[in-house]
Amino acid sequence: MSKAIGDPAGPGADRKWSNNLRRGRVPGPRLPEQRVMDDDLGMSTRSVHSGTYIDPATGSVGTPIFTSSTYEFNEHTYGAFDQGHIRDVPIYGRYGTPNQWVVQEKVAALENAESAVAFASGMAAITTALLTLTNRGGHIVSSRDVYGGTYNLLREDMPQFGRDVTFTDPTDIREIEAAVRPETQVLFFETLTNPLLKSIPLPELGELARRENLLLVIDNTFLTPYCLRPLDLGAHVVIHSATKYLGGHSDLTAGVAAGSRKYMDRIWTELLKLGGSLDAFGCFLLERGLKTLAVRMRTHIENANLLAAFLNEHPRVTAVHHPSLSGYPYPRLREWCATGFGGMVSFEVEGGDEAALKFLDRLTIPAVATSLGGVESLVSLPFNTSHSFLTVRQRRELGIQPGLVRLSVGIEDSADLITDIDTALTGI
C-alpha cells in the first residue's frame, strides 16, 4: 500500500523533543490516489467527485471495494505504530480502510469539515461522539424532541456512564442557556426536529457554545449538507444517520460524524474501542448514494414543498408542519437554510389517530414504514412508532397531536403522490 498523505515523519531518533515535534494535524485520513476537490466547487461536483479513489492499476473511475480486513505491514505501518499516527495508514478494518476514507472524505467535503468518521449506524456515531466529548462527571444539554433512540441513550445510559443530561425546549435559547452548568460540556440538538420540524436557534447556539467553551454537536440528518452546514454556524461536530438521506435508498444502515481533525481523531480513538465501524460494502453503498445527494435533495425539497402546500389547503387536514408554509413558527430557519428544508412533511388528519390509521391503509404509493430519506416515500404515525414510548401527556407537551402523520417525501413524480394522498384522505 502506498504512503498515506497524512504520514509525515513524526518525532524520531534524530529529532529531539524540544520544539521538534514535527507532526501537526492534517486533513484526512486520505490516500494519494483519492481526489480532493476545491472548496469553491458546487455541492453536486463535490458529491460526485470528492474522495473517489482512482485505482492506479486499472484507471477505474469508481472506487473499488477493498474487502480486506487487514493490510500488509510496511515501513509506514511500523512508523505509524512507533509515532502514533495509526489513523493515517491502512492497518485493519476497524481502524480505517480505503473505502471508509473515501466516504469520509466525501462527507467532510460536503459538510465543509476537515475530517469525518464513518460508523455502522447513526446511533453508533452519536454514542461514540457524546462519550468522546464528555468526561465522567460531565453534563449534556439536549432536548426531548431528539430522535427516540438518541433520547433513550441520553435518558437511560448517559447517567450510567456518569454524564448527566438536561432536556430543554430546543427552540428556546433562554432555556438552553439557563440549563448550562459549570460541568456542562456538550450541547446536542437536531437541526430539524422529528416529527414536527421545529427549528433550533442554530446561530445563537453556536454563539453560546463559543462564549461558554462548550462543544456544539448537531444531528443534521433531516436537513443534510445540501440544505445546511452546521459547522459554518458554529457547530463543532455534525452527525448524520447516513441511513437516511446520505445513503438515500433505504438499503443501508450507517452513520457519520464530521468536524475538525482534532475532534474527529478523538472520536475515532473512541470508535476503536466501542467498535461501531462501517464495513467496506456499507461504505461503497454510502459513497454511491452520496454521489446523487444534490440531485436527490432537489427533488425531495421540491416534492415536499408542493405536498406541504397541497396538504395545507386540504379540507381533511387540520394542520401542516413545514418550514415552507407561511404559518411556520420558526421562520428564521430560512435565513440559514437557503436551498430548502429537506423532504419531511408532517400533518394532522381530521379524526385523530383512528382516521390517520385509515389514511395509511388507503395509500398505494408511499410505503408504511419507519425511517426516512430514501428515494421512495415513507409514511408513519409517531403515536404508535417513533414516539410510542412517550405517555400521551408527554406527546402533547412536545406538540404531537392525535392524527399526526409523518411523511418522508420521496422523489416520485409529485403529481402521482398528490393524487394518491388526496384519494386516501378524501376516502377516510
Added chain:
Amino acid sequence: MRNGLNISGVSEIVHEIRENGAEAVIRFSTSTAVAGDRAEVTVGTAHHGTFRMARDFRLALTGAEAADPGLTPVEAAAAAIGACVLITHVHGYSARGISLTSLGVRVTATVPTDAAGRVADPSAGLRDLRYDITVDAEATEAALAQVTQFVTCFSPNHRAFLDAGDYDLSSVLVRPGGTATSRPVPVTAPAATAPAAGELTVVAELQWEYGTEAHVSTAVSPGIEARRAAPTLVVDQSKQMLGIDRGPNPQEMLLTAISAELALGLSALARERGLPLSRIEVDGGGRLDIRGMMNVDPAVPARFHEIRFVVRCEADLDDDPDDDKVAALVTECAANSTLLAVLRRANTADVRLRSPGAEILTLRSDAAQVSAFIEQIVRQQREQQAAAARAGGDPA
C-alpha cells in the same frame, strides 16, 4: 503510542498551540468545605482553551492531629509535586522514543516543628525537598539524565515550588441574610512562631502505572503513622490531556493541598479565638500555559501560576469591624501556611536519578540551574537550525 501516551497527540497539540495560543491555557479549580475536622475537596471543571473538562473527584484531608487522621495537606503537596515530576518525565521519555519498564519518584521534605509538634516556622515552607527518581528504561544514561534536566525546567509544579512567585488571596464574609463582603488579603511573609525543636518528615512515594497514571502512597512522621492506614492516591491527567481520568491531576492536587491547609487552619484558628464561623469554604484556582511547559514559547512561564484562593466564611456577625476580624483571621491563617510560603519563596530541590544498575545524576535544582540548562537548549536549537538551513533542509 509509547508508554501509554499518544505521542502523535502530543505533537499535534504542540502545533495547535503554536498557531493558537488560546488553546494552550488550562484553568484548574477546586472547591473545599470544612466538615468537622475534615476538609472536603471537590475538583471543579477545568477549562482547556475553548473546551471544558468535567472532573469527578473528591478528596478528604485532615490535619495530623485529627482523631482519625487522613491525608494531610503537606502530604498532598508532596504528592502533587512528585506526580508532576513523574508525568513530565513520562512525556520526556515518550517524545524521545524511550520505552519505560518502570519509573518511581520518591519525594521527601521536612517541616520544622516546635516542642508540641506543631509547625514552628511556616516561613521555611517545605525544607530539604528531594526527589529520588528510579527509572528502568532502555536508553543511554546521557539521554535519561537529559530528560530529568528537562523536567526540572518544565515540570509546572516543580517550577511553582522552585520559583519565587505570588498568589492571590481574598476573604469573603457571608452573613445569614446572604449579603457578602469581600476583602483582599495581603501576601505577607510568615514569621517563625516558635523555636524549632524537631521536624516532621513528609514522604510521597509515586509509582508510574501507565500513560499519565501514577499511584501514590504518602506518610508523615513522626506522629500519625501508627494511627492510620496509609492513604493511597491515584493521580492522572484528563483524557483531553492524554490521560484516562483516573484521578485528579498534579495541579489539582496542589490546589487541593493548599486549599485544605487554609480551610483547616482557619477552622482551628476561629475555634481558638472564639469566632463563630458556621461555614468555611475555600475556592482554589490556577493557570497552566502548556506553551511554557512544552517550551513552545520561551516568554510563557512553565510553572503553574496565577494561583488564587477565595476563603468564604459564613457567620452570624453584623457590623463592619467583624469584616475586619474575619479578614485579619484569614491573614493570620495565610501567614501560618507552610504551603503558601512554598509558593512565595524561591526554593531548591535535590534531585537524584538512578537506574537499577547505576547512579546517573545528582543535581541541585534551583533558579540558576534552570536558566543555565534552558540557555543550553536554546543554543543547541539555534545550532541545529543553522545546520539544517546550511543543508538546505527544513528547519525544525
